[in-house]
Amino acid sequence: MFLYAAWIEKKKDNVSVVWVITRLLTAVIFNQKNLPDRIEDLDETLTHHCTREKRLQWVKRINTVVKPRFVRRIIENRLNKDSPIHEKVILSFDEELSYSKTYEKDFPFRQQWSNWYGNHASEPLKIFVPGSGSHSKFEAISEQWGNYDYKGLEEVKEIISYAEAEGRKIRAIGSGHALTPIAQSEDFIVCTHNLNLTQRKAEQFIKPEFLNGFDVDVNFRNVKSKEKHFLFETSGGTKVHQLITALEKDGLALMNKGGSSIQAISGAIATSTHGSGIGLGPLPGMVKSMTLVGKGSKAYRVEPTNGITDPELFLADPEVQKHDIQLIQDDDTFNAVMVGVGSMGLVFSLIVEVQKSYKLYEERVIWEWETLKAKMLEGDLYIFINSNRNFEVLINPYIDETEENPSRKCLLTTRDYAESCEVPPIAKRERNYLSSFVSGISISGRLSPWVFNRNSQNIPRMTNNSLARLEDHAKKGGGFEDVSYKVLDQGLGELKFYGYAIEFGFEIEKAFEAVDVITKVCEEAKAYGHYLAAPFSLRYVKHCPGYFSMMNKSDMCMIEVVSVKGVTGTISLMKRIEAELLEIGAVPHWGLSLLPWSKEMVERAFPHYEDWKRHQAIFGGETFTNPFIKNILD
Template sequence: MSEARASTTAASPPTTWRTWGGTVTAQPTAVHTPASTAEVVDLVRGALERGERLRPVGSGHSFTPIAEPIDAHVRLDLMCGILAADLAAGSVTVAAGTPLHELSPALERIGLGMVNLGDIDRQSISGAVSTGTHGTGAGLTGLAGAVRGLTFVAGDGTVHRVHRDRDPDLVSLLAVGLGAYGIVTELELDVLPAYRLHAVERPEPLAAVLDDAEEIAAAHRHFEFYWFPHTDRVLTKRNDPAEDGAGTPLPRWREHLDDHLLSNVLFEGLNRLVTRLPGLAPRINQVSARALSRREFTDASHRVFCTRREVRFVESEYAIPRASLAPVLRELDAWIERSGEHIAFPVEVRFAAADDVALSTAYRRDSAYVAIHQYHRRHMSRYLAAFEAIVAEHDGRPHWGKLHTLDAERLGRLYPRLADARALRERLDPAGVFSNDYLDRVLG
């Protein structure tokens, strides 16, 4: 079932590495592409001997410097595909380098589907799980909540296989692992029989949606909305399993019009315009929010979850208690109007159920997520500072892969198990083979 790809332990010549959002650039001394767990062991042992540091990296879609290398990068591009599937048990084992856009169609071909996904599928499964990537669904956890077991190579070159049936506490600590404990080579995940989703998207007033947000989220498998700053309008998205599989996908022309021409080509043009003339943002948002029309379609779950994001942006996202959602959005709205800041990118709101994953943003807390975005050519610092000040009052927990300024001291008050995570890191990576500045800042 897994794809055989050419094996090589040789390092590629260094080139500049850049995150998708352009937030971090680095010059790794080497880029290693092992093809097996044994080759990862050799790499780690070699690095230990030479006193080098290795940073596992996925597809570079984090906005934080979480995957920034001090010395070399390790990419698992050659470790890709489904290694085993147990349809009766609802589980699959996947190679850690598998990108989500390959994983979902491969699962569909054998009659399976991911329990939930975020809004794009360009990430690697290991990168997505390691930072606590999530989609939306009041009764559903993020991707790490679906982790049954992991195989990884620790900082001393030893191979570990952990499973939640045998050691739930260790899996809880390792799932959102930030790439701090080792290089994950395989993941066992909960999956569902392949399913189709019926999507209903429509514009609505912000106030009405905020009043009922928790009830709406509870009534649908997936509910999210995008609020257009400077307006009182939102675009809501409700996705539910399609009854008896009925319903049709969007016609090709409509998909092309909405998801390519409007969401990407036109939106890029508007953002370039707003970069030169920021004062146009409120008027553009008014027009965009009014121009959005209702659409309804049914498709394979992964095609409904994920869209194309071609307009480059930077993002920060915090998980907050659900009851804090309305106050946070109202305070953010008030700040935007008071500050004179012009924001053309919508604010995204999603939901997740409490989980038991130690470094998950939804650890033991039913959560709402608020994400702010800014076009990559515009400054984010004032907006980010105001947003962080607002969510701080509500015990907001930052997404590990999205911009935030918190350090271990503050994070320790938000994540009750941060000290356990730090102790585990010291045990599994005593020489700091996987360390970088970001990990030292957030874990201490």
């Protein structure tokens, strides 16, 4: 009888989901006025009548239904009625935006490259694919992870020698994540996705005091303590999600990460990618040793003055001698190459500081921005921000004037070690159900700009609704608990490939002025129908000694302004925001910027510009430049 009742309940849940999705699709195609109500119904159904496994099954079913071209054409024809040509929906197959583009080692035809947004592209003379690893079969070759890829190292050296003999320049590419032309090259491109063979605990040549873990001072939640950290060696072309997989096999985890895991680890480090948490630095701050190949095909292992490598062990090794790898242990040199923006040579391998695998508990609470701002400023700002291990704020650029008591809304996200929190029994193992469901649907990214373009005047209200859906804490929803990388990841799925952003750093006290600038520019643009289609974020990051890190000056508040590809007016609006933020002293992000860069701008933003430039001439030289880099050097 019990099994029969369970079977009946399961059938009822399936019928409920079918009915709600049918009504939603009907609203999308025939009656958009009912769309908000249908979305509410879907959110409620996914929350109370659908398990994680069932949601994934429904994503697959919907993707199967909308895959045939004729189905997409039916949806297109209905949605594009009365739309201007530049806002028409084109539901072509989305494979090109849903995976990291790879290149074959000996591809016989001419090739093209572009960043994932598509605003920068090139047709290089040749794309090289060195390395003994495998992007597509990464886990299948896990038995080889303990080996160092000396064969790949020699391949890289040969490529550089060939380029210099031909008088060509080189840029290395990972995931093409940057919005700037930082990786663009019309000469030679080195695709690094097979430079991912080495994934191992760092033991070879390591000083005894670092071999089995070492104590580090931390300050989370305003409590100073010590944690035991470890060293892990990874190849430079490894994607962040691949590194997470390799670490997990050894019971280890990254100390922090950005919101996405698709980047190559060396690309993320080269642009000072970061997460949130004033007690946690950006990714380059986790690097303890970097092996790179620079101009003249010279290989270097670069570390701080008191580095982790035992010089005697290293220099006595036959392989090191055979491949002529020079050990440099010097703070000035290390700080210069740490954030090399692809111009110090090709980063071949890294040793990074990691910690034992851990869980995080996340809470997201809706605030009125002015109330939260006053709370942050009433005492010591640093202490308030450091009350949690991770602290970040999402702010609606607009005030929804249709509210009874209009005010600017924001969402405060905090995360702490789960073991240090009273995690309620109802805490979920997945973030917002609706966003995780929609982000898996293949056509969702193409449909998003249509929704915003057709209802641009409602964006202030839609943004508030989005923040409300994300609210999830101990007293409402239970919060979100899981292993660290799942909590730190944005979980945007397919939608990640349809968003873009600009980002800037400010000293933490000055960030409030920057918020006022952003909201002012957004308010002015409303009169012309130009809107940002997403909230912007404040993330607080610890100082980093890397000369070209955005956090080099001090602890910083990184402000990321986000929108959706295809929403009319947002590119122009974001350029105006960028210009005004630079006027008040913003430090631009190497990969997230729309305006042209200049030497003068970089000199103002990065105090150690001359030191970095001096080392670039030594390690990368002309070989590792492109027009973007030349523009900031000359």
